[in-house]
Amino acid sequence: MKHLKQLLFFMIALQWTVQVFAESAPVEQGDIYKELIEDGNPAEFREMRGKEVWQQKAGPNNVSLKQCDLGKGPGVIKGVYVELPKYFSDAKKVMDLEQRLIYCKTTIQGLTYEQAISSPLSIAGHASDVEALVSYITAASKGMKMAVKLDHPLEKEAYELGRKLFFYRAGSHDFGCVTCHSNDDKRIRLQSLANLLNPNDAQATYTTWPAYRLSQGEVWSMQHRIIDCLRQQRFPEVTYASDSITALTMFMAKNAEGGIYNAPAIKR
Amino acid sequence: MAQPMRIRAKLKGDEVEAKILVQHPMETGLRKNVDGEKIPAHFIKTLVVKYEDKVVLESVLGIAVSKDPFISFSFKGGAKDGKLSVTWTDNLGETRTDTVTVD
C-alpha cells in the first residue's frame, strides 16, 4: 500500500515534470525567434510614412495635422502616447489616440467623420495611412514610462467600463478577453498568452503595440489588435474608434502603468 | 515606385557593421489573388553594397527571400563618415540606390 502510494506520487510528479517541459521549451524557442527578428523592423518604414501624413496638408481647409493637440499642446507628439487615453476638455470626452486624430481631422482639416475614418486598418499588402500616423506618433514615446491618469470622473468611468468589457463573456463560444488573458504561463501554439491582470505581463504587452506583424506584413495598432481579438472571440463586429475600444484601451494602459514604452515593436 | 531603404552602418573596432532593410513586396509569383489569378512575381534579384568605390558585398536573391528583405554583415577597412551605398534591382527592372555615412 505504501509502495503504491509512493509510485502514484512519483507518477504524478513525473507527469507534472513532463507537462512543464512540454509547455516551456516551445515558448523558449518562440522567444529566441522573437529575439532574432528584432534587429530590422519594417515598422520604421511606416513611421517614415506617418511623418509625411502628419505634415501633409489635407481636407477642405487644406491644413496639416501639425496644429492637432494630442494632449500636450498643438503639434506636440513627444510623450503623448504614454498618457493616452485621456479626457479632452474641448471634446468633453475620454479619447484614445485614434479618436483624437479623428477629432483633429474633422475640426482642423474640415473632413467629415466618414472621411476621417476611411480605411483605417491595414490589410496585407495595403498599409493604412492611419496606422502609419499612429506608428509615427507612438514612436515619439519610446523609452518613456506609461503614465495614464484616472483624475477626471470620465477617465475613471472609462477604466471601469474597460474592466467590465474585459471580464464580459458572450458570443457563440461564451468567450471573453478574460478567457485567454487572466492566467500566468498559458500559451496558444508557440505563443505565450499575456496575463493582462498581472502588472508585468500587462506592461510587456501594452508597451509593445503597435507592432509590425510578420504574419500580416503590416503594422497593427492597439485599436486593430483589439478589433481582431473581439473577432476571434466571435463577438459582433465592433465599430472602429468606438468608445468601447477606448475603454478597453484605458483598462490595459492603466494596468501597464510604470512600464517603459517600446513600440512600434515587431511580432509574429 | 521604389521606396527608400533603412541602412545603418556602425564602426565597431576595425569593422563596420552594416544593417540593411529594404522595402519590397518580394512577391513570389506563386500566390493567387481573390479572383484565383496568379499575382505576378515581383522580387529583387541583385543587391550590391559599396563602401566608397569598393564593392563590399554582392548578393543574388530569389523569391524565397522574405518581404522587406533584411541583410546584415561586417567588413574591414571602413572609417567613420565613410560612405556606404546600397543598390538593388528587381525582376521588373526597377532599381534604387540609397547612401548613408558610417557612424
Next chain:
Amino acid sequence: MIRQMTKSKEATLNLDLGKRDFLRLSAMFGMAAIVGFYGVGEVRAAEWRDVDFNAKNLKDTLKSLGVDDYTMSTDITVDSAEIAENGAVVPVSVSSAIPNTEYMAILVEKNPNPLATAFTIPTGTLASVKTRIKMGETSNVLALAKVNGKWFAASKEIKVTLGGCGG
C-alpha cells in the same frame, strides 16, 4: 533522366527567348551543356541565373551552382531558431571560419526552389551574413561556402510552425 528534368523545366518556367534556346540546347546535350556554358569551378560573380534559382531540388541546384562535391565542416555554421513561428520570415545567419571564403549560399532543401540567396564575399568582408528567408515547411537549411574552388557546408533543421494570435 536528365532529358526528363530539362523538359519539365521548359514546360513550367517562364523564360526569355535566349534561355529557351539555351534549354533546347541543353536538352540535346544534357547537363554537359550547362557545365560547358558557364564553366564549373570559376569564381562566381553575383550573377542572377534562372538555372540556379529555378532548379527544383537540392541535387539539381548543387549541379547548377557547380558543386560536384562538398565537405560538411564545423567551420561553417547555419544558425536560426529551432522553431520559426512564421515560415514567411525565418531569420537565418550563415558564416564561414575558413579564410578566403569567397562565396556563400543558403539553400532550403524542401522549398519549391532550394536556392534562396547567395553572396559574393570580397576580401575584407567577413564571411558572415544574416538575412531572412521564406520556408514552405520544416526543412534542412544548407549553408554552402566556396573556398579556393572547394565547397564546404553545414546543415540545420528548422521547424516551421504557426504561432498564436499575435501577442
